[in-house]
Amino acid sequence: MPPTDKTIATTEFYVRYAETDAMGIVHHASYIVWLEEARSHFARTLGGDYADFERAGYGLSVIEVHIQYRAPSRYGDRVAVHCWVEDVKSRAMSFGYEVTLVPGGALCASATTRHMCITRDGKPAKIPDEWRRRWGLDAAD
Amino acid sequence: MPPTDKTIATTEFYVRYAETDAMGIVHHASYIVWLEEARSHFARTLGGDYADFERAGYGLSVIEVHIQYRAPSRYGDRVAVHCWVEDVKSRAMSFGYEVTLVPGGALCASATTRHMCITRDGKPAKIPDEWRRRWGLDAAD
Amino acid sequence: MPPTDKTIATTEFYVRYAETDAMGIVHHASYIVWLEEARSHFARTLGGDYADFERAGYGLSVIEVHIQYRAPSRYGDRVAVHCWVEDVKSRAMSFGYEVTLVPGGALCASATTRHMCITRDGKPAKIPDEWRRRWGLDAAD
Amino acid sequence: MPPTDKTIATTEFYVRYAETDAMGIVHHASYIVWLEEARSHFARTLGGDYADFERAGYGLSVIEVHIQYRAPSRYGDRVAVHCWVEDVKSRAMSFGYEVTLVPGGALCASATTRHMCITRDGKPAKIPDEWRRRWGLDAAD
Numbered sequence: 175m176p177p178t179d180k181t182i183a184t185t186e187f188y189v190r191y192a193e194t195d196a197m198g199i200v201h202h203a204s205y206i207v208w209l210e211e212a213r214s215h216f217a218r219t220l221g222g223d224y225a226d227f228e229r230a231g232y233g234l235s236v237i238e239v240h241i242q243y244r245a246p247s248r249y250g251d252r253v254a255v256h257c258w259v260e261d262v263k264s265r266a267m268s269f270g271y272e273v274t275l276v277p278g279g280a281l282c283a284s285a286t287t288r289h290m291c292i293t294r295d296g297k298p299a300k301i302p303d304e305w306r307r308r309w310g311l312d313a314a315d
Numbered sequence: 316m317p318p319t320d321k322t323i324a325t326t327e328f329y330v331r332y333a334e335t336d337a338m339g340i341v342h343h344a345s346y347i348v349w350l351e352e353a354r355s356h357f358a359r360t361l362g363g364d365y366a367d368f369e370r371a372g373y374g375l376s377v378i379e380v381h382i383q384y385r386a387p388s389r390y391g392d393r394v395a396v397h398c399w400v401e402d403v404k405s406r407a408m409s410f411g412y413e414v415t416l417v418p419g420g421a422l423c424a425s426a427t428t429r430h431m432c433i434t435r436d437g438k439p440a441k442i443p444d445e446w447r448r449r450w451g452l453d454a455a456d
Numbered sequence: 457m458p459p460t461d462k463t464i465a466t467t468e469f470y471v472r473y474a475e476t477d478a479m480g481i482v483h484h485a486s487y488i489v490w491l492e493e494a495r496s497h498f499a500r501t502l503g504g505d506y507a508d509f510e511r512a513g514y515g516l517s518v519i520e521v522h523i524q525y526r527a528p529s530r531y532g533d534r535v536a537v538h539c540w541v542e543d544v545k546s547r548a549m550s551f552g553y554e555v556t557l558v559p560g561g562a563l564c565a566s567a568t569t570r571h572m573c574i575t576r577d578g579k580p581a582k583i584p585d586e587w588r589r590r591w592g593l594d595a596a597d
Numbered sequence: 598m599p600p601t602d603k604t605i606a607t608t609e610f611y612v613r614y615a616e617t618d619a620m621g622i623v624h625h626a627s628y629i630v631w632l633e634e635a636r637s638h639f640a641r642t643l644g645g646d647y648a649d650f651e652r653a654g655y656g657l658s659v660i661e662v663h664i665q666y667r668a669p670s671r672y673g674d675r676v677a678v679h680c681w682v683e684d685v686k687s688r689a690m691s692f693g694y695e696v697t698l699v700p701g702g703a704l705c706a707s708a709t710t711r712h713m714c715i716t717r718d719g720k721p722a723k724i725p726d727e728w729r730r731r732w733g734l735d736a737a738d
Contacts, residue, residue: 225391
């Protein structure tokens with residue numbers, strides 16, 4: 175279950191046919207792309223687009239992905255990805271996720287990703303205060 | 316411009332970061348996936364899910380894709396894919412598409428795809444009457 | 457059949473599981489990625505890596521893809537992509553392709569792609585003489 | 598470093614342009630596809646193609662992926678994926694991986710994946726003895 179004491183951003187979409195594989199289910203790498211889209215949605219929802227973060231000269235480099243697949247999803251399914259901030263440090267942060275079916279809420283996958291804040295030339299950097307505020311990161315500390 | 320005398324189904328979504336490439340724009344193969352999702356949306360909108368079409372034992376095999384790229388789209392952009400039935404034959408059909416930016420409507424790509432109706436074992440088959448009716452294909456003849 | 461009067465670069469690889477879809481065959485968008493890898497291989501084979509072309513400040517933007525799918529390929533198959541220069545203009549060029557099974561040579565797809573030479577800021581540019589020479593483009597005129 | 602007491606299968610290939618993203622580096626989800634291709638290569642190398650495993654009515658469902666990204670790879674790079682069996686149980690097994698640059702051997706990513714043996718209808722099953730032998734799994738116990 176997503177945590178009850180954190181801001182959860184949920185994005186919903188239909189499984190795309192291209193995301194399936196010859197087992198007849200969604201390919202496991204497609205979920206990684208969904209997690210990323212959920213982060214984008216989280217940022218948009220909180221009022222600080224990741225595209226603007228990049229235009230400001232920063233990036234959140236993915237340094238770790240840990241995902242557990244619980245049940246398959248298929249073409250024709252509508253899925254929800256629930257995303258929240260799991261942990262924040264000066265230069266790094268992590269997100270938690272659950273991927274569920276809509277309707278019903280059956281759990282397909284749960285995951286965490288860790289990220290390093292970097293400048294455009296790839297150097298580690300502090301997450302700028304303005305963006306900590308926009309994304310509600312201080313509250314998550 | 317999409318045709319004015321045909322049913323247009325339009326699906327909208329944000330560009331996903333994974334869909335971009337090192338040129339900083341959306342990779343050209345990502346559009347092919349968008350066209351497919353637009354076909355799915357077309358079928359859902361008209362009341363005949365493609366997932367149900369498959370469960371009924373049929374498929375629409377892609378036999379040709381022709382796409383012209385007019386202007387790049389980028390992460391952070393919201394895009395619309397407009398999709399309509401271009402032509403219908405007994406065992407084959409083709410779709411037309413335009414990919415545009417939202418808002419503004421700038422044209423990113425225009426495309427057509429051709430499809431052969433097949434059974435589960437890959438044999439060509441007539442598009443079943445029930446599905447021609449659901450998807451409004453007779454009107455498109 | 458690939459043309460007999462042109463330089464053909466052929467790259468071979470195994471189908472990746474992720475490239476398949478729920479129809480049990482390779483998804484049609486995967487071929488678009490294969491064509492691109494065939495272009496990369498063409499450039500490497502002729503002694504002018506596309507990565508160096510980009511480092512020199514240029515790109516070959518994809519402006520058109522036309523592909524016809526003839527027969528499916530599947531996970532477990534080894535495929536060959538044959539690539540040649542179809543046409544060269546001052547600022548544009550096109551490639552031709554055939555995707556075949558190995559062994560046997562059954563034709564899976566045939567395609568052409570058109571490209572515009574651009575500078576790093578996206579402006580159309582003449583294909584530099586050095587690169588025309590490296591890629592044998594003058595002979596293709 | 599890959600373990601010295603286990604069979605390591607190493608597959609090498611060039612980064613595909615489509616695998617990069619707007620950060621100018623390989624997108625993190627592309628590595629997940631590379632791990633899978635490394636498993637395919639492992640199976641081919643040991644004489645038991647995964648495609649044959651599927652034709653025999655089995656699958657190795659991915660139930661967990663854990664990957665740590667150490668340094669970026671880019672278009673133009675040649676990468677090696679080293680793959681070995683980390684652990685084997687009656688119905689499950691896990692693989693270990695390292696993704697490195699060629700030449701030089703700089704470490705880009707290290708990962709483990711866990712898999713459940715399933716039948717065609719998705720039910721958990723013992724890994725068949727014949728396949729344990731082909732893949733050298735008993736030695737890995």
